Amino acid sequence: MPKQKSNGKNNSQYDDLYKIRHSAAHVMAQAVLERYPEAKIAIGPPIKDGFYYDFDLGRNPDGSPRTFTPEDLEAIEKRMRQIIAGKHRFIKRVISADEARELFKDQPYKLELIEGLEKGGVDEYGEPVEGAVEISTYRQDAFEDLCRGPHVEHTGQIPPDAVKLLHVAGAYWRGDENRPMLQRIYGTAWKNKKQLKAYLNRLEEARKRDHRRLGRELDLFSTNHEMVGGGLILWHPKGALMRHLAEEHAKKMHLEGGYEFVYTPHIGRSVLWETSGHLDFYKENMYSPIEIEGQEYYLKPMNCPFHVQIYKSRVRSYRDLPIRFAEWGTVYRFERSGVLHGLTRVRGFTQDDAHLFCAPEQMPEEIDRVLHFSISLLQDFGFERFQLYLSTRPEKRVGEEEKWDAAETALLEALKRSGHPFDINEGDGAFYGPKIDIYVEDALERPWQLSTIQFDFNLPERFDLTYVGADGAQHRPYMIHRALMGSMERFFGVLIEHFGGIFPVWITPVQVAVIPITHEQNDYAAGVAARLRDAGLRVTMDDSNDRMNAKIRNAQLQKIPYMLVIGGREVEQQTVNVRLRNGRRLGAMSVEEFIVLAREACEKREVI
RNA sequence: GCCGACGUAGCUCAAUCGGCAGAGCAGCGGUUUUGUAAACCGCCGGUUAAGGGUUCGAGUCCCUUCGUCGGCUCCA
Numbered sequence: 001m002p003k004q005k006s007n008g009k010n011n012s013q014y015d016d017l018y019k020i021r022h023s024a025a026h027v028m029a030q031a032v033l034e035r036y037p038e039a040k041i042a043i044g045p046p047i048k049d050g051f052y053y054d055f056d057l058g059r060n061p062d063g064s065p066r067t068f069t070p071e072d073l074e075a076i077e078k079r080m081r082q083i084i085a086g087k088h089r090f091i092k093r094v095i096s097a098d099e100a101r102e103l104f105k106d107q108p109y110k111l112e113l114i115e116g117l118e119k120g121g122v123d124e125y126g127e128p129v130e131g132a133v134e135i136s137t138y139r140q141d142a143f144e145d146l147c148r149g150p151h152v153e154h155t156g157q158i159p160p161d162a163v164k165l166l167h168v169a170g171a172y173w174r175g176d177e178n179r180p181m182l183q184r185i186y187g188t189a190w191k192n193k194k195q196l197k198a199y200l201n202r203l204e205e206a207r208k209r210d211h212r213r214l215g216r217e218l219d220l221f222s223t224n225h226e227m228v229g230g231g232l233i234l235w236h237p238k239g240a241l242m243r244h245l246a247e248e249h250a251k252k253m254h255l256e257g258g259y260e261f262v263y264t265p266h267i268g269r270s271v272l273w274e275t276s277g278h279l280d281f282y283k284e285n286m287y288s289p290i291e292i293e294g295q296e297y298y299l300k301p302m303n304c305p306f307h308v309q310i311y312k313s314r315v316r317s318y319r320d321l322p323i324r325f326a327e328w329g330t331v332y333r334f335e336r337s338g339v340l341h342g343l344t345r346v347r348g349f350t351q352d353d354a355h356l357f358c359a360p361e362q363m364p365e366e367i368d369r370v371l372h373f374s375i376s377l378l379q380d381f382g383f384e385r386f387q388l389y390l391s392t393r394p395e396k397r398v399g400e401e402e403k404w405d406a407a408e409t410a411l412l413e414a415l416k417r418s419g420h421p422f423d424i425n426e427g428d429g430a431f432y433g434p435k436i437d438i439y440v441e442d443a444l445e446r447p448w449q450l451s452t453i454q455f456d457f458n459l460p461e462r463f464d465l466t467y468v469g470a471d472g473a474q475h476r477p478y479m480i481h482r483a484l485m486g487s488m489e490r491f492f493g494v495l496i497e498h499f500g501g502i503f504p505v506w507i508t509p510v511q512v513a514v515i516p517i518t519h520e521q522n523d524y525a526a527g528v529a530a531r532l533r534d535a536g537l538r539v540t541m542d543d544s545n546d547r548m549n550a551k552i553r554n555a556q557l558q559k560i561p562y563m564l565v566i567g568g569r570e571v572e573q574q575t576v577n578v579r580l581r582n583g584r585r586l587g588a589m590s591v592e593e594f595i596v597l598a599r600e601a602c603e604k605r606e607v608i
Numbered sequence: 609g610c611c612g613a614c615g616u617a618g619c620u621c622a623a624u625c626g627g628c629a630g631a632g633c634a635g636c637g638g639u640u641u642u643g644u645a646a647a648c649c650g651c652c653g654g655u656u657a658a659g660g661g662u663u664c665g666a667g668u669c670c671c672u673u674c675g676u677c678g679g680c681u682c683c684a
Binding site: 336337579 | 609610611612613618619638639640641642643644645646647657674675676678679680681682683684
């Protein structure tokens, strides 16, 4: 995963919002110090949508860390508005390291930052900077903070009605879980009240689209921590149907793309995982072994060793290559309890996994193919914006330099040819090979990692994979590990949030609700439903005692794309009256006309 | 795992200072037959997450455990 630029200065380095947020953070720190004079202050950068500041409030008499209360937040926010109203100037001062140490002698975290600044090379947030580092402070009112700036001219330029403190969270100093946990206050700040309101609306919109909420409302999936366990997903019929439709499509694409499907077991002997290196490098993410007849078996966290064994089951010739083994492989990985989240972070999941084995000269084309395949598959599901990342060789790595050179070049060239924007994360590759990650941007412009395409120089060596070349000699194949949707669970979480439950017609679990107005029309309506089912549409027939209005409401809440209202007039004219879930009414048409309409929406993968 | 907030019916939420566990929706039974987002009546539904403690009395206060949520860390 690419490192999120935490200070939000990627594009608009020192724009107005940056200054407002950065200044708001200082004002908040002042307010906190006034309330808790003994508090130690850490860092307070602007971030995407706002800012935060980390504090160490010391300990309670009983030794537990002192924390902020909701009342604190209110009082701090109130005091911030007073400071803002004071129109205090932000005054910059460039000082020496010794002066800084004297100024912040009671602030141990600042002293540590000064230490780093003096050494140079990194800024106060620990990010690399070029050239010598100048130590500076900014003061507003009676509060002076170690800071490189920039800030607004005076506190009055922070719009008081566009600032809001959001919540408190624990955060480790310097992001290191072995160091003290600080109290972080998150806030948001904008140029004006309207922007703040729009942001809060966006949060509310995101809340409504939360896949955990929609999963329950649309009856797609559930979890049951008491009886089943955390991070383990129960797919309900409607969710399972959607997954089936998605898999059906993706599997067809894989077959057309030259992949061969394999099935492999969920457990394997310890020697397999010793050989693959998983027990050396991945053990903390694997579950305890199961003992069978004195042998230890491990639940698989990955499918690769099994695919490698299939490769090794016979002598491979260069004529066989490339070999592309694909499997919807269910894997289990231990995740710490605090990180589990709905469908997007789970302990058991099914990857659309595949492993490509090819000769060196075939490698560039394989990369091109898999990159195109991935983007085009994601486009089929309605994703339109992609951000690609190339992760290059890390310091600790296996494999020969020539292989890294060739693989990185192939990945880079393929990225350039793809026409999609990409960034390079130097040194962020796995120890066993470089990789491309594909992020999709959802309807709320949030990035989600789905695809990953990874070289593997490790397993071919460890398992001594070979093929016989045209020269009759043994050669080592290249191996590429790839998952396009990533995992079915995560993919569905993202899909649900992207569409907010308003799915494209082809994949939506119930496409049509047939709604007779009175019992008089039940027979005709049942006939219509049967004809639609014969035409391959997924239909529900609402012959309950509810009024038509209630039937429509229920269909709307289930986000069913088409509602066919049938009253006396429709029976008489042998038609259906079509209402779309967006409220549009298409009026009366024949059943045949409707079938053509709905089929077209499926073929074109329309949302309607 | 760590910090914080929280945990009451399937869902959303009430319950004054520690004093009879309640409502809407959903479900079930009936009545109603209605023209584009909620008809009406009735019934069912609870070990207040679990366990312990304080108290005449605990949903409410205290402790432990589990879980959820927001972050942090992690996501070879």
